[in-house]
Amino acid sequence: MRALGGMSVVAVLVMGVILGxxxxxxAHAENPVVRWDRIEGIKPNxxxxxxxxxxxxxxxxxxTRGSASLNLDxxxxxxxxxxxxxxxxxxLVALIxxxxxxxxxxxTILCHQSGERVDSEVVELSEDGDAMFSGxxxxxxxxxxxxxxxxxxxxxxxxxxxxxxxxxxxHGAARxxxxxx
Numbered sequence: 697m698r699a700l701g702g703m704s705v706v707a708v709l710v711m712g713v714i715l716g717x718x719x720x721x722x723a724h725a726e727n728p729v730v731r732w733d734r735i736e737g738i739k740p741n742x743x744x745x746x747x748x749x750x751x752x753x754x755x756x757x758x759x760t761r762g763s764a765s766l767n768l769d770x771x772x773x774x775x776x777x778x779x780x781x782x783x784x785x786x787x788l789v790a791l792i793x794x795x796x797x798x799x800x801x802x803x804t805i806l807c808h809q810s811g812e813r814v815d816s817e818v819v820e821l822s823e824d825g826d827a828m829f830s831g832x833x834x835x836x837x838x839x840x841x842x843x844x845x846x847x848x849x850x851x852x853x854x855x856x857x858x859x860x861x862x863x864x865x866x867h868g869a870a871r872x873x874x875x876x877x
Contacts, residue, residue, distance in 0.1 A: 728768050728875060732846050732868025735762030735777045740784075748811035750804065750847060750864050756783030757865045759825070764846050764868050766805060771833040773816055775803050777848060780825035780866060794823075797860065800852030801827050804864070807839035818851040841873045 737757030745752055760779030766772070782788065782796045803816040814833050821827045827848075837844065846868030850860050 728841050728873050729765055730768065730841050730844050731763070731765040731872045731874065733763055733870035733872065734868070735759055735764060735775065735846070735848060735866050736869045737780065737783065737866045738864065747845070747847065747864065748806060748808075748813065750806070750813075750849070750862070753850070753860065753863045753865045755785035755788065757781065758783050759866060762866070764803065766833075766836070766844070766846075768836055768841060771836045772831070773803060773805065773833050774830045775816075775846070775848075776826075776828040777801075777866065778824075778826050780821065780827065780848070795821055795825050797853040797857035798850050798865075799854055800850075801848055801865075802851040803829060804847040804849055805833065805837055806845040806847060807837035808843045808845050809839055810837070812837040812839065815849075821852075842871075844871075846871075 737759050738752050740756045742752055758779070758781055759777055762775065762777035762780075764773070764775035780795065780801075781793050782791050784792060788796065798821055800818045801821050802818045804813050806813040814835050814837060816829050816833060817831060819827050819829045847864040848866035849862055849864045851862075853860060
């Protein structure tokens with residue numbers, strides 16, 4: 697092989713491939729977006745599953761659809777949920793399929809490893825169980841994108857409702873991590 701300043705052509709090519717891969721890896725990791733393709737209501741068997749101090753509601757909830765995304769570079773969070781409603785509860789039969797006492801929700805982005813978390817602003821939950829948010833978080837938990845969890849929590853209730861604020865009732869599912877555009 698012909699030498700270039702003491703290095704063979706093969707060595708130069710190998711170094712070029714390694715350097716190019718490293719640069720591409722850095723570019724990919726610079727602006728990741730975490731996306732949850734679905735927002736699912738809490739299942740009956742999740743009652744009692746406290747996640748880093750955040751307790752769940754005591755009965756199931758369901759959604760018809762929803763998704764969320766978080767840009768880790770700039771803290772922009774977007775989520776929408778449709779048809780968020782109470783499931784079967786033997787003590788609250790008349791409220792099945794409704795939003796019950798819940799009038800407002802908020803998103804919580806949680807780092808599963810450390811427990812560090814940040815909440816979105818509070819948004820209205822319509823009578824049909826629809827809510828939408830698009831805005832900046834005050835900060836982004838300092839952790840790997842693959843450790844982030846999306847929870848939807850109760851933020852507001854009707855007057856004289858039981859103390860259910862801050863309980864989680866839905867979560868992000870089908871998480872994907874991709875480069876932002």
